[in-house]
Amino acid sequence: MSHATEGDLHAYLDGALHDLEPERAAALREHLQVCSDCRARLSEEKRWRDGAIDLLGSVAPAAAEPPPFADILAAAELAGPSDAPAGPSAGVSGRVHSGRRPGRRLTELAWAASLLIALGAGWMGRSLMTETGELERLRGLEQNRAAPESVELRQAGEETMARGNRPAEEPGDAGKAELDVRRDQLRTDAVARPGTPPANADAKGQAEAQSGGAAESATESAETTRQAELFDGGAEEDSPAPEEAARQKLAESLPESEAVDADAADMAVDDVSAADAGFARTGLDAEGAVFKANLSWMPVSREDAAHWLSHELLTVPELPIVEVAISSSDGARLVRVTQRLPSGSVLEVVEQAADPGWADAVGGRLRNEQAAPAEPKRQSADSRAQDGAAARTAVIADVREGLYVSLRAPVTPDSLAALASRLRR
Amino acid sequence: MSADWARLYESTYADLLRFLMSKVWDEERARDLVQETFVRALEHQPDNPRAWLFSVAANLARDEARTAIRRKRHLTLLKSEEEARASVSNRSDPAEKEERREGVRQALGHLSERDREALLLWNAGLSYSEIAEQTGLSPGAIGTTLARARKRLVEEYDAMETDRVARN
Numbered sequence: 001m002s003h004a005t006e007g008d009l010h011a012y013l014d015g016a017l018h019d020l021e022p023e024r025a026a027a028l029r030e031h032l033q034v035c036s037d038c039r040a041r042l043s044e045e046k047r048w049r050d051g052a053i054d055l056l057g058s059v060a061p062a063a064a065e066p067p068p069f070a071d072i073l074a075a076a077e078l079a080g081p082s083d084a085p086a087g088p089s090a091g092v093s094g095r096v097h098s099g100r101r102p103g104r105r106l107t108e109l110a111w112a113a114s115l116l117i118a119l120g121a122g123w124m125g126r127s128l129m130t131e132t133g134e135l136e137r138l139r140g141l142e143q144n145r146a147a148p149e150s151v152e153l154r155q156a157g158e159e160t161m162a163r164g165n166r167p168a169e170e171p172g173d174a175g176k177a178e179l180d181v182r183r184d185q186l187r188t189d190a191v192a193r194p195g196t197p198p199a200n201a202d203a204k205g206q207a208e209a210q211s212g213g214a215a216e217s218a219t220e221s222a223e224t225t226r227q228a229e230l231f232d233g234g235a236e237e238d239s240p241a242p243e244e245a246a247r248q249k250l251a252e253s254l255p256e257s258e259a260v261d262a263d264a265a266d267m268a269v270d271d272v273s274a275a276d277a278g279f280a281r282t283g284l285d286a287e288g289a290v291f292k293a294n295l296s297w298m299p300v301s302r303e304d305a306a307h308w309l310s311h312e313l314l315t316v317p318e319l320p321i322v323e324v325a326i327s328s329s330d331g332a333r334l335v336r337v338t339q340r341l342p343s344g345s346v347l348e349v350v351e352q353a354a355d356p357g358w359a360d361a362v363g364g365r366l367r368n369e370q371a372a373p374a375e376p377k378r379q380s381a382d383s384r385a386q387d388g389a390a391a392r393t394a395v396i397a398d399v400r401e402g403l404y405v406s407l408r409a410p411v412t413p414d415s416l417a418a419l420a421s422r423l424r425r
Numbered sequence: 426m427s428a429d430w431a432r433l434y435e436s437t438y439a440d441l442l443r444f445l446m447s448k449v450w451d452e453e454r455a456r457d458l459v460q461e462t463f464v465r466a467l468e469h470q471p472d473n474p475r476a477w478l479f480s481v482a483a484n485l486a487r488d489e490a491r492t493a494i495r496r497k498r499h500l501t502l503l504k505s506e507e508e509a510r511a512s513v514s515n516r517s518d519p520a521e522k523e524e525r526r527e528g529v530r531q532a533l534g535h536l537s538e539r540d541r542e543a544l545l546l547w548n549a550g551l552s553y554s555e556i557a558e559q560t561g562l563s564p565g566a567i568g569t570t571l572a573r574a575r576k577r578l579v580e581e582y583d584a585m586e587t588d589r590v591a592r593n
Contacts, residue, residue, distance in 0.1 A: 005568075005569065006568070006569060006572035006573075007565070007566070007567075007568030007569030007570070007571075007572055008568060009568070009572070010568040010569075010571050010572040010575070011553065011567070011568035014547070014553070014568070014571070016552065016553040016567070016568065019552065019553035019554050019557075019564045019565075019567070020564070020565055020568075021565070024565075045572060048572070048575045048576045048579055049575050051575070051578075051579040052544070052574070052575035052576075052578050052579055053548075055525075055529050055532070055578060055579065055582055056447065056529065056544075056545075056548045056578075058522070058525050058526070058529065059446065059447060059450075059525065059526040059529045059530070060443050060446060060447075061442050061443065061446045061452045061455060061456075062452075063439070066434065066435065066438035066439075066459075067456075067460065069430070069431045069434045069435070071460075072434065072460055072463045072464055072467065073430075073467065075460070075464050076463075076464045076467035076468055
């Protein structure tokens with residue numbers, strides 16, 4: 001072959017001859033064996049190469065451990081699907097243009113993302129767990145309503161859909177995607193259904209299966225729009241029943257300690273919207289820490305507790321209050337309200353100002369879960385349900401108005417979620 | 426999936442950081458951009474993540490550079506003040522390193538964009554094939570491009586150093 005080019009020599013020095021055509025690479029190797037001129041040029045090129053490596057190496061950043069991958073994952077979860085075009089040509093999205101430092105933003109949002117993921121997991125888990133029973137419960141609701149109300153419901157649903165309202169509390173990406181699909185399906189059905197069989201054979205089959213095959217189209221429309229309201233989260237709830245009636249209804253519907261599952265489904269009928277809109281079950285274990293902690297509680301008046309918390313207390317208005325107590329942990333003020341359930345057992349509601357230690361705990365838990373191999377969120381929710389049923393104690397948690405709220409009661413997670421939806425200040 | 430991305434993150438972080446460092450010349454910003462790059466990758470789930478990462482990183486750095494132009498005047502003023510202070514005190518290692526860094530940055534600025542890109546990608550650990558994919562050059566042309574880029578980088582840096590010594 002003729003003498004090697006500079007490019008050949010640099011490819012040789014870079015160990016990149018395999019990127020050249022095989023014949024050319026082989027010829028170059030042979031040529032360098034026999035050509036002293038090219039070997040001399042090879043030494044010359046090596047000096048340029050070494051000089052460049054030295055210069056570039058001198059400006060390399062100091063070696064440092066990368067930030068935890070969980071932070072990146074959490075930030076990606078929080079960011080959700082990007083609006084920026086996908087692919088290598090994608091430019092810089094608005095996040096970088098925001099004027100804030102992206103990495104700093106990522107750091108700031110990492111724990112918030114952890115929380116959001118937890119809430120999203122609860123949202124999704126709740127949706128999945130209640131999915132099969134939802135139509136049945138909704139059908140029970142509709143059976144208690146007059147036909148004209150169904151029309152009103154449908155209209156309200158259509159208005160809601162026209163507004164395109166979203167739930168006040170956005171679910172996580174996976175849950176949101178699922179909801180989007182279901183919302184679209186429901187919208188399609190709602191348009192197609194009045195006076196006609198449902199367009200979606202599967203949905204119809206599901207409805208028939210759950211209703212014994214006797215569904216009427218008007219009822220189905222109402223169900224559909226009711227579901228659309230629930231998933232759109234924009235429909236107003238019915239006016240609250242008078243307290244006494246509500247108390248009686250609660251007493252009827254709240255779980256007995258021996259038969260919590262059946263009653264929990266009834267309980268959830270009226271509370272799906274409220275629960276979906278306001279109080280998500282996280283389905284994760286870390287929130288139970290406040291109940292496991294060895295805290296000293298001091299009984300006080302409700303007013304004093306509210307003053308201690310700088311907030312009105314969250315309670316289930318229909319349930320009698322057994323005790324209000326306060327405590328503190330690592331500088332965080334806690335209030336516990338104990339309320340008696342119809343079964344005689346008690347519901348504990350603990351409110352706590354979210355503190356850095358708690359945020360770290362959630363972040364740490366998230367990282368641990370992400371290190372786990374498969375479906376940590378769903379698994380956690382399922383195992384929670386199983387554990388809760390086994391121990392007859394469920395724990396859920398959420399953040400409301402900046403306060404970390406935990407509930408515990410000897411009921412199933414579904415029942416506790418229904419109770420959570422009734423919390424008011 | 427997460428495990429694969431975690432491994433890719435661990436194995437590519439330093440390379441991406443080095444690549445971005447020589448693009449934006451600010452270590453903190455480079456680290457931020459590495460994170461941003463990975464966040465985007467997780468969002469988009471590209472088929473060829475390693476190549477995708479470097480492409481997006483280059484785009485982010487390019488956009489960052491546009492933003493940096495707006496800061497340039499202010500930074501230049503600060504810089505001149507810093508240099509004035511440094512000149513009256515003994516030069517510490519960090520100062521020398523910063524001076525060298527600035528020299529390399531200026532020398533790289535004399536390279537054509539394509540040569541500079543190929544050189545920085547190679548410096549970040551990409552193979553000739555990967556560089557070819559990123560730059561649109563043929564794999565056979567990468568050696569020639571790198572040879573030209575390396576020589577120009579060293580020549581420009583040496584020339585600037587010679588001038589600086591002469592001035593002092």
